[in-house]
Amino acid sequence: MPASLAEIPQIAPTPLINSVVKNLVTLAARAWTKRWIITFTAPTGVGKSTAVDYAERTLPFDHQVIRCKQITTRYTLLQALALAPGEKWNTHGRNWMRASDLYERALERIRQQPYLLMVDEADRLRMDCFEIVRDFWDDARLPLLLVGNEILTEKINRQHERLFRRIRIRHTQPALREADLRKVLECMGYAVADEEFTLLWKLVGGSPGFAEALLENANEIAASHGVKRGIEALEGAVRYFPTLRKAA
Amino acid sequence: MRDIVLRAIHARPELTAELCRRGMFGPEEKAEILRHRSGEKSRYLPLRSVQFATLLAHGDAQLAARAVLRDLLARDELWWLERVLRFQKHNAKREELIRIVERALEGRKGKCPRASLKSRK
Helix, strand or coil: CCCCHHHCCCCCCCCCCCHHHHHHHHHHHHHHHHCCEEEEECCCCCCHHHHHHHHHHHCCCCEEEEECCCCCCHHHHHHHHHCCCCCCCCCCCCCCCCHHHHHHHHHHHHHHCCCEEEEECHHHCCHHHHHHHHHHHHHHCCCEEEEECHHHHHHHHHHCHHHHHHEEEEEECCCCCHHHHHHHHHHCCCCCCHHHHHHHHHHHCCCHHHHHHHHHHHHHHHHHCCCCCCHHHHHHHHCCCHHHHHHC | CCHHHHHHHHCCHHHHHHHHHCCCCCHHHHHHHHHHCCCHHHHCCCCCHHHHHHHHHHCCHHHHHHHHHCCCCCHHHHHHHHHHHHHCCCCHHHHHHHHHHHHHHCCCCCCCCHHHHHHHC
16 A cells, blocks of 8 residues: 555546436445345546545445455455454464455355455456455355446356356446536546547546546646646657557 | 567667666667667657556566666556556456566565466466
8 A cells, every 4th residue: 555645646536426326326325235145347547446446435334345456355455354454364364264254254254244255356356355245245245336347247158157156236337428427527627728628528438537647747848948837748758659550 | 698688678768778778788789779860869859757657558568578677667657567567458468567576566576486476368
């Protein structure tokens, strides 16, 4: 985790309640009340993680969020679910615990006080992690909301047939519409001129994350030349993204 | 010629210039690069955080990995690098690079065992 929050660019603390946030919160509530497994997929940069952040702060029932990384393993997953905050996993010494002990502890916790588990970037989960998550549902009916990009659906369909059969809702979130993207960018603090927005829309469609990366690059290009960001700087930033250059 | 020097020569000139500026290469390597690209260092303005991270993300994965492992990136640059990498199509090299960046963000260093990727597929 980051050492100091001030060092890292922060996402707007209160995101605009757009369709992504609304749908995610609704599905989270549904998964919790019905004790279902639900998947929420959308292309990268649409604002899934921002929506998860918002849901984490506002959901009125017990929930836990796991943000997957490339380095997330079954051990990190089990530790997050079984250990109390600040508690360490003893792998040596008198009170050492096996991974199966951690699993039992996590199961006991769920049975005593059920909660909704939201997994952000679930497409990055490893095969064995998907199996553990399925076991949690089988053994304790742990409600699950798996959030990820298109790879998530593909991965579950292809590799985890038994988990696939247990999923009750598979929601595919479309990219934002033009007006929504403009609102989100304004909410993120970017004052975008019409011609800049037209170019952005043409290049990134309804993906505020991608638009943010482009605008930040444009801001830096403009700043290094000592001018305010304009369409030239944005066009300059496009050169940094080879895949977008073809679309431009 | 060393592999990494060859990669630097083939990379975008402003990126190579920035990597030279940040001290990624030794004197011999730098001389070799400059022989191929004379006046590189002075022609390009220093890159800022997001620019540097974006160029690294779209450039050679091994060059980027080396830059990360040699601690040439600040925290916010690592954060942006990880973010931009996630916008791209995934392949084994990029996944390995994301792992390296994530480990660097957590303060861990060193090589990530490739064998761990096998269980992912």
